[in-house]
Amino acid sequence: MRNGVTVSTASRLHLGFLDLNGGLGRRFGSLGVAIDAPGTSVELSRSPGNVVDGPQADRAKTYLATFVGHLGLPEGHRLMVHQAIPAHAGLGSGTQLALAIGSALRKLHGLAPDPAADAGLVERASRSGLGLGFFLEGGIALDGGRTNDGGPAPIVSRLPVPPDWRILLILDPARQGMHGANELAAFRAMPPFPAELAAHLCRLALMQALPAVAEADLPPFARAITEIQAHVGDHFSAAQGGRYASPAVASVLELLARNGAEGYGQSSWGPTGFVLAATAAEAQRWQRLSSPLARKEGLELMIVKGRSHGASIAGPAQAARESVRHG
Numbered sequence: 001m002r003n004g005v006t007v008s009t010a011s012r013l014h015l016g017f018l019d020l021n022g023g024l025g026r027r028f029g030s031l032g033v034a035i036d037a038p039g040t041s042v043e044l045s046r047s048p049g050n051v052v053d054g055p056q057a058d059r060a061k062t063y064l065a066t067f068v069g070h071l072g073l074p075e076g077h078r079l080m081v082h083q084a085i086p087a088h089a090g091l092g093s094g095t096q097l098a099l100a101i102g103s104a105l106r107k108l109h110g111l112a113p114d115p116a117a118d119a120g121l122v123e124r125a126s127r128s129g130l131g132l133g134f135f136l137e138g139g140i141a142l143d144g145g146r147t148n149d150g151g152p153a154p155i156v157s158r159l160p161v162p163p164d165w166r167i168l169l170i171l172d173p174a175r176q177g178m179h180g181a182n183e184l185a186a187f188r189a190m191p192p193f194p195a196e197l198a199a200h201l202c203r204l205a206l207m208q209a210l211p212a213v214a215e216a217d218l219p220p221f222a223r224a225i226t227e228i229q230a231h232v233g234d235h236f237s238a239a240q241g242g243r244y245a246s247p248a249v250a251s252v253l254e255l256l257a258r259n260g261a262e263g264y265g266q267s268s269w270g271p272t273g274f275v276l277a278a279t280a281a282e283a284q285r286w287q288r289l290s291s292p293l294a295r296k297e298g299l300e301l302m303i304v305k306g307r308s309h310g311a312s313i314a315g316p317a318q319a320a321r322e323s324v325r326h327g
Contacts, residue, residue: 004045004078005107007100009311011035011091011304012134013167014268016228017127018201019145020193020235026145028153030128031205031228034138034307035167038085040096044104047078054081056097063098063122067105070121077105088176090267095124095131100311107315116152128268129153138307140213142205161306162216166283170253170273170290171300172246177269178239186239193235201228218278222263225276229265236269245270248297252290261286 011034018029042060052061060081068075079101085093102118105111119132129143133155140161143153178186204224212221233243244250244266253264253273263276277283283303294301 004043005104006041006043006314007104007107007311008039008041008313009096009100009135010037010039010307011085011093011096012130012267013272013274014090014092014128014130015225015265016201016232018142018205018228019198020190020232021195021198022145023195023198026147026153028127028143029145029202030130030143030153031141031209031225032128032130032134033140033161033167034134035169035304036307037302037304038091039083040081040085040093040100041083042097042100042104043080043082044101044108045078046108047076050075051078052081053079055084056081056087056093059087059094060084060097060101063101064105066122067102067118071105071109071111073105073109077108079104086171086173088179088269089171090177090270090272092131092134092268095119096135096311098122098124099132099135103311103313107313119152127153129155133158134307135311137310140210140306142210157210159210159213160308162213162218163305164216164279165218165306166277166280167304167306168275168277168283168286168290169300169302169304170249170275170294171302172249172271172298173300174248174298175246175271177245177271179269183269186236190235190239197231201231204228218276219262222276225263225265233266240269244273246273248299249273251297252293252299255293256286256290259289 013033015031064079085091087093099115099118103113106113115135129152132152133141139158141155142157144156146153209221209224237243249271256275261275266273275286287301
């Protein structure tokens with residue numbers, strides 16, 4: 001787009017909360033991975049009037065108006081959403097769309113990038129800091145949870161995704177994960193999370209999952225993720241009707257588990273499920289095995305890679321994309 005700004009970003013998998021107890025002063029704590037698809041891509045330019053078009057246009061229009069008002073900028077923008085991560089699928093769509101628009105607007109008007117402020121303004125990153133962290137940089141990351149004082153949870157560990165690893169996504173287009181007021185009510189209604197279990201999940205993350213990533217050793221990482229997912233899924237089961245939000249996705253995960261898959265679960269509130277694979281060939285094997293059942297259940301399968309870089313931005317007179325962190 002001539003004299004415009006393009007921002008592209010991608011999804012994340014939320015692999016589980018580690019401390020829903022909060023007894024040490026911080027609550028939640030998230031482990032996750034940035035993935036290269038599905039993605040969000042927006043283009044923003046000046047315009048005589050305000051025009052917002054493309055998938056999730058209503059949501060995008062709200063974000064744009066909020067940022068324009070907060071920054072005291074003049075009206076008159078054309079925002080084209082060329083691609084958007086599916087909404088409420090457990091892939092971080094709202095955070096990525098909001099941060100893409102906020103970053104594009106700041107770039108267009110010559111302002112310094114500030115994704116953390118943008119996230120707070122539109123109430124993103126309210127529990128997990130992964131979406132903000134992955135917008136800045138990719139990888140496999142752990143956030144340190146939120147304090148009662150607010151502010152995004154800090155990323156305390158980040159490692160590049162081993163390049164050979166792949167992930168099979170299991171998408172249920174007929175369902176949406178819990179969000180909005182229902183999500184807040186679900187968190188309020190949950191029983192206390194045992195401190196001993198929170199300690200165990202943190203140990204799994206620190207002493208099994210992250211070292212396995214550093215050594216590109218999928219099996220121990222996969223086992224840690226499966227166990228974290230089981231405990232967190234069971235804690236959320238009363239709110240979402242079982243360990244998984246989608247019975248159809250659950251049936252595919254159960255099939256793959258019976259056939260030896262490790263490292264599987266649901267991202268955030270779902271309904272998207274995932275299975276980790278050490279190689280592309282392994283991911284393709286899981287895809288072939290699950291395709292008949294997935295078709296029967298109306299599901300979509302997608303093999304993706306980890307993404308070890310953040311969002312990209314191209315501004316006026318720029319021929320190449322650059323990291324949003326460098327604006």
